Amino acid sequence: xxxxxxxxxxxxxxxxxxxxxxxxxxxxxxxxxxxxxxxxxxxxxxxxxxxxxxxxxxxxxxxxxxxxxxxxxxxxxxxxxxxxxxxxxxxxxxxxxxxxxxxxxxxxxxxxxxxxxxxxxxxxxxxxxxxxxxxxxxxxxxxxxxxxxxxxxxxxxxxxxxxxxxxxxxxxxxxxxxxxxxxxxxxxxxxxxxxxxxxxxxxxxxxxxxxxxxxxxxxxxxxxxxxxxxxxxxxxxxxxxxxxxxxxxxxxxxxxxxxxxxxxxxxxxxxxxxxxxxxxxxxxxxxxxxxxxxxxxxxxxxxxxxxxxxxxxxxxxxxxxxxxxxxxxxxxxxxxxxxxxxxxxxxxxxxxxxxxxxxxxxxxxxxxxxxxxxxxxxxxxxxxxxxxxxxxxxxxxxxxxxxxxxxxxxxxxxxxxxxxxxxxxxxxxxxxxxxxxxxxxxxxxxxxxxxxxxxxxxxxxxxxxxxxxxxxxxxxxxxxxxx
Amino acid sequence: xxxxxxxxxxxxxxxxxxxxxxxxxxxxxxxxxxxxxxxxxxxxxxxxxxxxxxxxxxxxxxxxxxxxxxxxxxxxxxxxxxxxxxxxxxxxxxx
Numbered sequence: 109x110x111x112x113x114x115x116x117x118x119x120x121x122x123x124x125x126x127x128x129x130x131x132x133x134x135x136x137x138x139x140x141x142x143x144x145x146x147x148x149x150x151x152x153x154x155x156x157x158x159x160x161x162x163x164x165x166x167x168x169x170x171x172x173x174x175x176x177x178x179x180x181x182x183x184x185x186x187x188x189x190x191x192x193x194x195x196x197x198x199x200x201x202x203x204x205x206x207x208x209x210x211x212x213x214x215x216x217x218x219x220x221x222x223x224x225x226x227x228x229x230x231x232x233x234x235x236x237x238x239x240x241x242x243x244x245x246x247x248x249x250x251x252x253x254x255x256x257x258x259x260x261x262x263x264x265x266x267x268x269x270x271x272x273x274x275x276x277x278x279x280x281x282x283x284x285x286x287x288x289x290x291x292x293x294x295x296x297x298x299x300x301x302x303x304x305x306x307x308x309x310x311x312x313x314x315x316x317x318x319x320x321x322x323x324x325x326x327x328x329x330x331x332x333x334x335x336x337x338x339x340x341x342x343x344x345x346x347x348x349x350x351x352x353x354x355x356x357x358x359x360x361x362x363x364x365x366x367x368x369x370x371x372x373x374x375x376x377x378x379x380x381x382x383x384x385x386x387x388x389x390x391x392x393x394x395x396x397x398x399x400x401x402x403x404x405x406x407x408x409x410x411x412x413x414x415x416x417x418x419x420x421x422x423x424x425x426x427x428x429x430x431x432x433x434x435x436x437x438x439x440x441x442x443x444x445x446x447x448x449x450x451x452x453x454x455x456x457x458x459x460x461x462x463x464x465x466x467x468x469x470x471x472x473x474x475x476x477x478x479x480x481x482x483x484x485x486x487x488x489x490x491x492x493x494x495x496x497x498x499x500x501x502x503x504x505x506x507x508x509x510x511x512x513x514x515x516x517x518x519x520x521x522x523x524x525x526x527x528x529x530x531x532x533x534x535x536x537x538x539x540x541x542x543x544x545x546x547x548x549x550x551x552x553x554x555x556x557x558x559x560x561x562x563x564x565x566x567x568x569x570x571x572x573x574x575x576x577x578x579x580x581x582x583x584x585x586x587x588x589x590x591x
Numbered sequence: 592x593x594x595x596x597x598x599x600x601x602x603x604x605x606x607x608x609x610x611x612x613x614x615x616x617x618x619x620x621x622x623x624x625x626x627x628x629x630x631x632x633x634x635x636x637x638x639x640x641x642x643x644x645x646x647x648x649x650x651x652x653x654x655x656x657x658x659x660x661x662x663x664x665x666x667x668x669x670x671x672x673x674x675x676x677x678x679x680x681x682x683x684x685x686x
Contacts, residue, residue, distance in 0.1 A: 136656050149664070152664050152677070155663075167653075169620035170656060200608050252678075258680055258681050259678060261667070390645075395645050395647075397651060
């Protein structure tokens with residue numbers, strides 16, 4: 109359900125389109141053999157191509173093309189057999205060429221669609237307009253010197269996919285759902301690591317407002333929106349700003365605005381306005397790219413199961429709830445972990461242990477699943493001990509805490525600490541007899557009708573066995589003996 | 592098409608070339624002449640002919656995704672007017 113803004117003169121609908129820049133996962137750059145690794149020493153991952161030295165020629169990275177095609181297929185989009193690299197001309201210190209090699213009229217990927225999950229449980233389709241490949245720029249540091257900027261070209265020339273959505277998004281909640289879903293799909297595909305802090309994924313948000321049902325209003329493009337939370341805040345702010353202007357009788361100027369996370373406002377980027385003349389033309393250094401159908405089909409074969417399919421399968425095959433399935437598919441590694449634990453075991457029990465116990469404590473410790481001291485095989489080993497009655501579910505929690513602390517196998521801990529559940533009825537019977545003998549008053553009271561005392565006897569037996577007696581056997585024996 | 596002085600200023604600005612009033616007086620007619628020369632091409636009938644991005648009917652050679660370059664900050668920075676700790680140093684540019 110679209111969120112509406114209540115203005116002084118009535119309701120307004122927010123219309124949003126997003127442009128997401130996603131850095132392609134590849135070893136080397138789009139047009140050069142320099143490394144793309146994050147965090148290297150300044151200008152240490154720069155070839156003379158990336159530094160735009162005269163006479164250097166770009167050569168296209170085959171894997172980056174493959175990754176763009178893979179992403180297009182994951183976005184249910186049309187792959188264009190013919191695409192063209194063009195030059196987008198502008199001057200900035202972190203752009204040594206004086207132009208960015210991008211795609212304009214003929215992108216590599218055309219129209220597609222993804223489904224987003226809204227908080228009320230409904231699903232909405234958001235159209236993808238296009239995806240194109242382009243070079244990233246270098247990075248400027250402005251805080252190193254009072255009058256100078258420092259430029260590092262390590263990022264210059266890294267491959268980016270610009271993914272443009274249709275203006276199908278209504279409101280900040282849908283925008284964050286879109287961004288989260290897109291990020292999840294890219295991470296499943298392995299085409300972008302989705303790390304917004306490192307700038308591997310950046311969003312520009314186009315916002316306009318209109319009366320519900322009326323034609324689109326004039327939009328503003330908001331840049332520098334670099335987290336999911338910032339997307340929400342920037343849209344909230346910008347939509348209200350536009351409504352106020354219109355309600356005061358003003359009119360929206362189409363412009364580029366910058367999100368200022370410190371002040372929580374968007375502000376005009378005046379310097380950009382005059383320069384919006386990019387004079388695109390086909391890059392004479394690069395031949396148009398032709399992609400054969402056979403290659404596209406080969407890439408299609410490599411697609412993993414995507415989040416939506418996985419969620420449906422988890423619900424159908426394992427009988428999981430929508431909530432459990434949604435939690436488990438959020439990351440591909442998490443889903444794989446769950447499946448390793450669940451295979452050949454009780455899937456609902458496995459889901460409970462992964463979500464409530466393991467993810468619970470990892471989350472509390474600020475650790476990722478990859479850092480878990482308990483492996484999927486080890487957690488499976490613990491569940492086996494519960495399922496074959498070696499230990500009770502209660503003891504299992506203590507064993508799990510010990511596994512988490514020490515990294516040991518469940519079976520070893522149970523062995524070492526003698527936690528094995530006592531299922532030998534003879535042994536339990538002996539203890540039941542002891543308890544009955546030691547508490548003649550309570551036995552008399554129970555027999556006299558105080559049924560509640562049954563729990564007392566169970567507790568006493570458990571105490572004497574350090575919780576190791578099989579609860580079902582204890583109950584059965586007590587029932588018989590107490591009559 | 593004739594190029595007026597305002598257009599010359601705009602082109603110069605986009606190309607980051609500083610021009611004086613004198614330059615513009617000289618450049619405007621020169622650029623107009625070039626445009627008129629190129630405009631002769633418009634006499635050719637191009638109905639049903641698509642735009643041509645390249646003249647050779649070959650596909651580009653693609654590169655394997657291996658790291659084969661970089662690690663040469665000295666060479667990259669050799670022509671920099673100013674550098675510090677392997678950064679290019681430029682006049683402050685901040686939005």
